[in-house]
Amino acid sequence: MNCLAVARRVFVSSGRGMPLPAVMVCFCAVFFTRVVVAECAALDSQVGFESSYAEGWGIDRRNTRYQPRSTIDSGNAAGLSLKWVYGLTSRTPRSYPLVTEDTIFLGDDGRGIVALERETGCERWIYEHDGQISSSILQGWIGEQRILIFNDRNDGMFAIDAVDGEFVWHAKVEDEPAPWYSGSPLVLGDTVILPVSSKEVGYSVNPIYGCCTTSGGMAAFDINTGEKLWYIPTIEEIAKPTERHWFFVQEYGPSGAPVWAAPSYDAKRGLIFFGTGQNYSHPTTDTSDSIFAVDVETGEVRWVRQFTANDAYTAACNIEALNHPNCADPTGPDVDFGAATMLVRNKSGRELVLAGQKSADVYAMDPETGDVVWTQKLGRGGIIGGVHWGMAANESLGLVYVPISDKKIVGFPSPGEPTPGLYALDIETGARRWHYSRDSRCSDLECVFGFSAAIIASNDIVVAGSMDGILEVLAAESGKLLWSHDAWRDYPSVNDVVTSGGAFDAHGAMIADDLLLVSSGYSYVGQQRGGNAFLVFQVEVKNEQ
């Protein structure tokens, strides 16, 4: 809806005519938009790519989600202001941007990868792709050619040329019949690591489906060709027939243990770490709700540490009306490790693998052995967390920041009192340093406060977007609120698309230099508000001379 239409609706519905100032403001707005569009038309499509602001989903390959290349801090965060807004096609954006010195690459479901001019948001080029782009955008090299890598959630991993957006290769996992590519890949030189989940968690809603045969897994591909190097399932045992329901429908097990998130990389040991989700059917395995350590070169599993045993669950368990035959009995709590693991160093230099679970537990492990160093319970947990998408760390402060959702989902029991918010824990001991929380904005389900989205840290700040549509910047040492933005509103967009904000969820915010970038809107699960706004904020940095 354009400005004139909005104004007409407001004034006409209030029983008044449109006053002249409103007409003039609208005229200016429309004129300005047209000017921007006209300027965009003349934009150079050449992408500058001397450097990028992230090595992957986790900013660095250890997944600390700490952005060292930023000028935003506690002293200037209050001055963040909206720079431009890009209108997406999807109302549930699930792509995490890649930023270079002059370009932002972003996935938009149904359109493809868009290369936006960093200063204005104008489109340099679009790689058209009609699928759900579900990952961060990564960069890599094939010889002298710089490429971008991303996931189509249903169709696998794609590589395109970073300069002009031309297709390079497409890879998928053939080892499983129902792979789901939700977790972001990780580029390690000539190898691309790809997490694999399974669609059976959703297929099982169909009561004449015989749940379940597939396993999650992790795969490695040659970046030059897209050829598979190795694949490991998280359940090695082949699923066997178990029971039947409704006389004809054969059930199978074991199954599940999907991998939902980007792995973290340990360069010193040559390992990747990643978490798994629950089993889909019985019998359960000792690899569900677990943390894996895997050799990058060979795919050999070094160690597996399980934190919740006998957790069997599918989406069928959310359907209250039926005693659904595809809901595992007994039913588990569905406490995946949906969030990415991270490898951090404490102040004394000791390395730890940190993992946050949907149960709201956080664990620190020895990267060599998987032995648990400390644990901390921060909420009641639930099927969208507890910890849902990802934590962040500030190693110089010795703190890890843990977002807790604790949101109740209709149709699934959530026993216990919710304690949503952002928690700062001592990396060394797991002790709580501070906790930030606030009231929900209203009592409707979409209003419920809590942090499901991944968060990001930089300098002395932490940025977290909540499910009720408020983006907040907190002081890293104290948890004091420094700035916030309410995204439940319409925005004028640079690409002249009707644009509104909604919940903050999924991959969360990105920081690059003086910019704070985030997609707003998420209606996939959790009865949250959809939206299609890609927001870019900028802080005014004063040069001290």
Next chain:
Amino acid sequence: MSSELPLAGRFRRLVATLVDAILVPSLSLVLVMITGVMEDAEDYANLDLMLLWIFLLAIAAYMILNGYTLWHQGQTLGKWLMGIAIVPASSHVQAGFVRVGNEGKSAYVPAPFWKLIFIRALFFPVLFLWVVPWLALLPVLDQALIFGKRRRCLHDLFAGTIVVRV
């Protein structure tokens, strides 16, 4: 002797349609379960083939339930239960029906089988499009014509049929 059978009542036709709309999908579901065409992840991996199988099984279910009665009597199972039948519209107009004397039974010429299967039956799946928001008008359009004087729905007009009590 009467020259015409009475038109089927709208309520009878509605109930007959509802019976068919319940029985055919139910048998389809049973056939899908027996054959296991959408029972595991391999089936979903080849979605087009799976959908083709489901479509073919639905046709099979329709024919198992209705094939014999349509061939011999111009009736689906629902219409048989409700005592109505499909006849050629032209023969109805031309007084082509005969009421047979003392026993009060009707003799009628059912509509040609090929028309019932290849034209009229094609509208049967349209009934279920009411669940698709932007296609929901199609079944409404088809069925709304029953309020015409001769109670001929769109599928009757296409197939050249009319529904009578028998």
